[in-house]
Amino acid sequence: MDWSVLAISASVFWIASLCKILHVSYFPSKDQYFDSGDNLCKKTVLLVIAHPDDESMFFTPTINYLTSRGHDVHILCLSSGNADGMGNIRKDELYKACAILKLPLKQVVVLDHPELQDGFGNMWNHIFIAKLVEDHIKSLGINTVITFDSYGVSGHCNHRDVHFGIRKVLLDSQQSSLEVWELDSSSILRKYSGPIDIWLSMFMARGRSRMKFLCLVNEHPLKTFQAMAQHASQWVWFRKLFVCFSSYTYVNTLRKIEL
Numbered sequence: 001m002d003w004s005v006l007a008i009s010a011s012v013f014w015i016a017s018l019c020k021i022l023h024v025s026y027f028p029s030k031d032q033y034f035d036s037g038d039n040l041c042k043k044t045v046l047l048v049i050a051h052p053d054d055e056s057m058f059f060t061p062t063i064n065y066l067t068s069r070g071h072d073v074h075i076l077c078l079s080s081g082n083a084d085g086m087g088n089i090r091k092d093e094l095y096k097a098c099a100i101l102k103l104p105l106k107q108v109v110v111l112d113h114p115e116l117q118d119g120f121g122n123m124w125n126h127i128f129i130a131k132l133v134e135d136h137i138k139s140l141g142i143n144t145v146i147t148f149d150s151y152g153v154s155g156h157c158n159h160r161d162v163h164f165g166i167r168k169v170l171l172d173s174q175q176s177s178l179e180v181w182e183l184d185s186s187s188i189l190r191k192y193s194g195p196i197d198i199w200l201s202m203f204m205a206r207g208r209s210r211m212k213f214l215c216l217v218n219e220h221p222l223k224t225f226q227a228m229a230q231h232a233s234q235w236v237w238f239r240k241l242f243v244c245f246s247s248y249t250y251v252n253t254l255r256k257i258e259l
């Protein structure tokens, strides 16, 4: 195999994919589910994450998409990310990242509860999570929740627990209009394919109902880098590489959870 030809082909494909994303940035899609209307259809969205930096590493295509269309986006971060004793620092970093992402700081809540401490060994109680999130939904008038899927992108147990807690919210919900969307965890090959994954994500979304499956392209990928850079305590070389090569920087696939 001629490796130089392979490298050139991959580079061309990478650049073509970035051009596609730029094209979407300049000519945003108007036919997505979250575009479906006027002010009456504006959503009050709650993004539930486990740690400060989850929003910047995984969810910026969704956040940018929703804010640019005038939806009201709130963030509930269930822990301060205190695994290394830097909870207060990481909390401030989340606020700085949210300022870059144009989210009002009063719409960002970071919890620091003994039952919800950051760490691979710390299992989070799903019933407890559900109760916290339900209270939040009621007090803010939330009609749409977005969170991790059952694998949680990286497989982190805290991400997965958040998913199962939110599933319980949906199960218990008396509010028939509450929608819950999960971020699709892709295979490792797709996860590190950078912007190239946009083609497969768009292909997979074709022919599927936009009421249940969405492919959201990041219309401002530079903002993702700027937002992640606000997490200075986490902004080490391997995370810089991650943000460059992760498909989650460029595209999010959301799937509606139906029980």
Ligand SMILES: [Zn+2]
Residues within 6 Å of the ligand: 050, 051, 054, 156, 159
């Ligand atoms: Zn996390």
